Amino acid sequence: MRISSSQYFNMNVASMSDQQSTLASMYQQISSGKRILTASDDPLGAAQAVQLTMRSGALTQYSSNQTTALSSLQQEDSTLGDVSNVLQSIQSKLVQAGDGSLTDADRISVANAIQGYRDQLFGLANTTDSGGNYIFSGLKGGTQPFSDDPSGVGTTYSGDLGQRTVQISEGRSIAVGDTGVSIFGSVSPTESDPVSSAASNKGTGTISAVSVSDASDPKNASTYTIQFAMDATTGTMGYTVAAQPADASLPTTPTAYTGKTDITLGGQKVTIDGTPSDGDSFTVQPAASGNNDIFATLDNLVNALKQPTGSPAAQATLTNALTTAGTKIGNTFNNVLSAQTVVGGREQEVQSAQTAMQTSQTQTASDIANLTSLDLVSAISSYELTQNSLQAAQMAFSQIQKMSLFDYLSS
Secondary structure, eight states: OOOOHHHHHHHHHHHHHHHHHHHHHHHHHHHHTBSOSSGGGOHHHHHHHHHHHHHHHHHHHHHHHHHHHHHHHHHHHHHHHHHHHHHHHHHHHHHHHTOTTOOHHHHHHHHHHHHHHHHHHHHHHTOBOTTSOBTTSTTOTTSOSEEEOTTSSSEEEOSOSOOOEEEEETTEEEEOOOOHHHHHSOOOTTSOOOEEEOTTOOSOOEEOOOEESOTTOGGGGSEEEEEEEEOTTTOOEEEEEEEESOOTTSOSSOEEOOSSEEEEETTEEEEEESOOOTTOEEEEOOGGGSOOOHHHHHHHHHHHHTSOOOSHHHHHHHHHHHHHHHHHHHHHHHHHHHHHHHHHHHHHHHHHHHHHHHHHHHHHHHHHHHHHBOOHHHHHHHHHHHHHHHHHHHHHHHHHTTOSHHHHHHO
């Protein structure tokens, strides 16, 4: 087989062009430190690199979400801590208010202190985050959750009942906020049932806080009304107890009242003391179904403390108000502590997710590097070898070009 001079030249030029192209590609790889610059360098490796890069991007976003979630939870945790501190201060003032040696002026001073704590609590309930969003307004972050009720007692909640969540990992979202109602207007069903006396009471009867003997008794979920009435025939004071829903175990006829008396209400009891008047009544209501607005409780407490106690009936009214407020404030305090515990658990979960995410990010980055990074020592050696081969080919080709009859005759 004969090869013409033009074929020979073309073959050598093409070979040297391929080597130059290879050198250029190798130089780019060495300069960038990457083994795969285009999909044609390694189609399978390039596809795997794309998948790993997408995963790395998702992990980066999850990491950012975790940071945001943890920041929100830490702010809520701190705020709830401040709320519990304020409630503890209010409880201390409540104990002080029960001191029988206080004058009306002293109680007004206590009322003003509690009013100050109430205002501080109101400010905490309307706390905003760094972005100006209210942390206790549910999904309506731009709406102030609490405003004072026009009646002067309690507040109006303008947020919603939605709970903000953030996705912290694939398939896992976590709540990063709680509604104002769940913090400042709710209590656990297992908390003490609050007692209250009717505003129209005229006697000196007082009711104690609820004492629970059997927390599992379903009758505890009933609302009980203790009604006092004078028997017109005998002239003796008696009381009846009604329940809603009805409690068949209750007496159907009035029970004579002769003084301090324990009254059993399902799996709990209260003690009535003093001298109730005809028509006076007291109520025991399940904790979770009553008015649990802590601001209304404090407003009523402040108003009660500002009333003169110049008569035994007025003193009894104050005692009953303090008992009611003490139970409701205690229930709210326990509710805040429970919420803080839940928030702390969420913080721990996010922190655990961060640790796991850092491991995943490190592994993914390592996988991408192993797949795309270049072994510089091997690459430089190959580059120099290819370069030497090209130079040798060029020198040989230049020498072969001189091996013609004309060159031989001219020499």
